[in-house]
Amino acid sequence: MLRSVVRSISRTSNRFYSDVAHPKITTHYTVVPRESDERWKEVNMERFEDEADVVIVGGGPSGLSAAIRLKQMCKKNDLDFRICVVEKASEVGGHILSGAVIETKGLDELLPDWRNMDHPLKTPVSIDKFAYLTETGRFNIPILPGFPMNNHGNYIVRLGHLVKWLGEQAEELGVEIYPGCAAAEILYHDDGSVKGVATGDVGIAKDGSPKSTFEPGMALHAKVTLFAEGCRGHLTKQLETKFSLRDNVAPQSYGIGLKEIWEIPAEKHTPGLVEHTIGWPLVSMTMYC
Ligand SMILES: Cc1cc2nc3c(=O)[nH]c(=O)nc-3n(C[C@H](O)[C@H](O)[C@H](O)COP(=O)(O)OP(=O)(O)OC[C@H]3O[C@@H](n4cnc5c(N)ncnc54)[C@H](O)[C@@H]3O)c2cc1C
Known part of the structure; x- marks a missing residue:
């Protein structure tokens, strides 16, 4: 059945693609090795x-916190x-990019004196609200002790500002x-x-060939390499495969x-207010906060 459909489509359809021969596209040298690619023959690729x-x-919250903690330990151990x-x-x-509500336990442990420093956590959460929305109405829900929506003691911040500050520290x-x-x-020793x-x-040009401005990347060797690329980092995923890191784990x-940024009239702005909603405009009980 499928074969006859394909045959009848191919009989009736026109060809809309070009017959012109295109230059070979090299995607990445891990896919098409440069050693077997004529265009790279004379190019100096020494790093x-x-x-x-x-x-x-990765210089996100994880990478920078790790760097800070390592340096602190170095200082302590001379x-x-x-x-x-x-x-x-x-x-x-x-x-x-995330605009975040930050629970400060990690920061308290990393930099116990942060409150006395010139830090970017300027807006403590002062009001938490939780509601079920319909297209035309709102039903407030009390935030009971133990609910994750209880943000008292936390801070509202643009995470990028906190990360910049962590970089300075x-x-x-x-x-x-x-x-x-x-x-x-990722570079490997002979033992893997x-x-x-x-x-x-x-x-590198779009077709994968070297431009006159080609410069090879730099090799950074280390006793320990820590991957803090964030969620689904492309190098981390390679390591997971190579070392079977995700075998037999959940x-x-x-x-x-x-993240949405809303422009609202100044009189409606309440610094420190966190609103959590479920219901409209999303389907079922999806949480929005
Ligand atoms: C919309 C949104 C809202 C959020 N809200 C909150 C919140 O309210 N409260 C909260 O606590 N958390 C929140 N989060 C989660 C928080 O952002 C993450 O938990 C946190 O950023 C994870 O930190 P990380 O350092 O592991 O990774 P990331 O923050 O992803 O940082 C990774 C860093 O590594 C860099 N990088 C990646 N790959 C490479 C590479 N190959 N070479 C060099 N650099 C690389 C990236 O550019 C980035 O700077 C939110 C996240 C999102 C997306």
């Missing part, structure tokens, strides 16, 4: 190499480790941060253990967070 004690991939963070955003915090402790550097490849990462090459679960 500049650098060595650190710890390389951290050690001077070179700790480098590579961050693909052009500035620290640049890719951190890390640099003050001596962490080297390299914004604008995406780790593009992780040696470090390489940052992305620049100056599947990861994800929630989708959407």
Whole structure:
């Protein structure tokens, strides 16, 4: 049946694609190795190499907290480790978009004196509201003790500002941060253990050939490489596959967070107010906050 449908479609359909031969498209050298690609024959691909004690991939809350804690431990134990963070955003915090309500336990443990510093957590939560919405109405629901919507003691902040500030704290402790550097490849020792990462090459044309501006990425070797790329990082996923890290473990679960910025009349703005709603405009009991 399927075969006869396909045959009748191919009899009646016209060809709308071009017959012109296109140059071979190289997607990535891990797919089509450059050694067997004529266009890369004379190109110098030697990478500049650098060595650190710890390389951290990703300057988000996790990567920067790890860097800060490591430096604190170095200070405590009179050690001077070179700790480098590579961050693909052009500035620290640049890719951190979530507007967040922050529970400060982690920060209290990391930087116990943060409240006395010039920090970005300026807006404590003062009012929590929870409601079921219909298209035309609103039913308030009390926030009982133990409900996750109880945000008293937490702070409203743009997470990017907190991350930028964490970056400043890390640099003050001596962490080297390299914004604008995406780790593009994991490097391995001969025994298969992780040696470090390489940052992305620049100056490659759309068809995968080298441009005159081609510069190979830099190899960063380290005793320890820490991957803090966030949710579903592309290098982390390679490591998960190579080292079977997700075998026999519970599947990861994800929630989708959407950020909307609303412009509202100034008189309606209540600093410190957090609204949680379920119902309209979403179907069933989806939570919106
Ligand atoms: C819409 C939304 C709302 C949220 N609201 C809240 C909230 O209210 N409260 C709360 O506590 N949490 C909230 N979160 C969750 C919070 O944002 C995350 O838990 C947190 O950002 C995770 O930190 P992370 O450092 O693990 O990863 P990320 O924040 O994702 O940081 C990863 C960093 O690594 C960089 N990076 C990734 N790959 C590479 C690479 N190969 N090379 C170099 N750099 C790389 C990225 O640019 C990024 O800067 C929210 C998330 C979203 C999306």
